[in-house]
Amino acid sequence: METQSLTIQIKKVEKSKINEVDFNNLAFGKNYADHMMYCDYKDGKWHTPQIVPYGPMEFHPSTKVFHYGQAVFEGMKAFKDDHGTVHLFRPEQNFERINKSSKRLAIPEFPKDLFFESLEALIKLDYNWVKPGQGNSLYIRPFVIATEEGVAAAPSDSYRFMIITCPSQAYYNKPVKVLFAEKFSRSANGGVGYAKAAGNYGAQFYPTNLAKSKGYDQVIWTDANTHDYLEEAGTMNIFFRIGDKLLTAPTSDRILDGVTRKSVIQLAKDKGIEVEIAPVEVKRIKDAAKVGELKEIFGTGTAATIAKVTAFEHAGEEFPLPEVDKEYSVLMKDSLQDIQYNRVEDKNNWLHPVKP
Numbered sequence: 001m002e003t004q005s006l007t008i009q010i011k012k013v014e015k016s017k018i019n020e021v022d023f024n025n026l027a028f029g030k031n032y033a034d035h036m037m038y039c040d041y042k043d044g045k046w047h048t049p050q051i052v053p054y055g056p057m058e059f060h061p062s063t064k065v066f067h068y069g070q071a072v073f074e075g076m077k078a079f080k081d082d083h084g085t086v087h088l089f090r091p092e093q094n095f096e097r098i099n100k101s102s103k104r105l106a107i108p109e110f111p112k113d114l115f116f117e118s119l120e121a122l123i124k125l126d127y128n129w130v131k132p133g134q135g136n137s138l139y140i141r142p143f144v145i146a147t148e149e150g151v152a153a154a155p156s157d158s159y160r161f162m163i164i165t166c167p168s169q170a171y172y173n174k175p176v177k178v179l180f181a182e183k184f185s186r187s188a189n190g191g192v193g194y195a196k197a198a199g200n201y202g203a204q205f206y207p208t209n210l211a212k213s214k215g216y217d218q219v220i221w222t223d224a225n226t227h228d229y230l231e232e233a234g235t236m237n238i239f240f241r242i243g244d245k246l247l248t249a250p251t252s253d254r255i256l257d258g259v260t261r262k263s264v265i266q267l268a269k270d271k272g273i274e275v276e277i278a279p280v281e282v283k284r285i286k287d288a289a290k291v292g293e294l295k296e297i298f299g300t301g302t303a304a305t306i307a308k309v310t311a312f313e314h315a316g317e318e319f320p321l322p323e324v325d326k327e328y329s330v331l332m333k334d335s336l337q338d339i340q341y342n343r344v345e346d347k348n349n350w351l352h353p354v355k356p
């Protein structure tokens with residue numbers, strides 16, 4: 001295939017903000033790297049990507065994204081290895097998924113060459129914002145918004161694709177207590193649960209706040225029909241360990257197909273750990289907890305990597321998780337991070353190096 005070099009217009013910052021950031025005390029999503037990328041869709045095509053200093057943008061109040069939530073996003077990470085090279089982790093997965101999400105929201109798909117060329121150009125410009133060392137990474141947030149002006153409820157005829165990045169440290173440093181949903185739902189058959197559609201997240205804030213007021217950090221969503229089956233957390237897929245076996249729900253049009261989830265399944269299988277991918281009944285988890293068979297619950301997602309759950313609540317009953325030796329959550333996190341920081345052979349070809 002012939003590849004053509006695309007012209008990306010680049011306007012660099014006059015002075016980097018990097019010295020204003022305390023990299024040892026990062027609040028997730030509060031500091032952004034010097035540059036951002038945007039690319040406009042107008043007159044039926046994507047135009048030249050622009051890389052400019054990170055900063056505010058102006059939009060008309062009638063801009064469609066504010067009214068109808070026609071917006072999708074992605075979350076991915078870049079890691080710096082001990083030799084100083086930056087690696088993206090499975091970025092083609094995020095590229096494919098943002099287009100899958102876009103398609104569901106009637107947003108035009110973004111071209112692969114534009115995505116990779118502008119993403120790499122952005123990483124190269126902000127290379128110093130990717131800090132080496134365990135837990136450090138550059139979180140990358142691609143997103144698309146509907147930019148047409150006018151409050152008619154119809155798909156926009158113009159869009160803006162953007163990438164912003166922020167330095168991040170380990171995301172959840174404290175263990176997580178979760179509530180199994182009994183009333184509210186995150187997604188339904190035929191809906192948009194499998195898409196990283198902006199509205200999926202806004203809709204979870206209220207029930208999650210209710211859970212927080214009861215002392216729980218997150219909600220584990222159950223199927224909307226019966227609330228009998230555990231599906232996933234708001235931004236993480238979820239795994240259960242019963243005995244020596246891992247269990248996780250199959251992906252569907254209600255469940256997001258997480259990159260961390262599929263990586264954990266692969267790594268577990270590589271290590272000879274049995275993984276059962278099947279609907280996970282609440283009753284099965286509670287019964288296993290009662291007889292001491294439930295060893296672990298953990299969430300998987302790009303931001304958190306692996307988040308260990310220490311207790312769950314369902315129908316007014318709280319179940320603490322036991323202390324176990326050789327936790328799968330630790331094993332999976334270590335294996336994943338060894339690959340992400342390029343400390344072991346990348347057998348599955350998951351790393352995408354970006355040279356400075």
Ligand SMILES: *Cc1c(COP(=O)(O)O)cnc(C)c1O
Pocket residue numbers: 075196232233234235236237256257258259260261300301302303
């Ligand atoms: C992003 C997300 C995940 C995790 O996906 P990763 O690709 O592993 O980051 C899981 N569930 C939901 C609902 C999400 O939005």
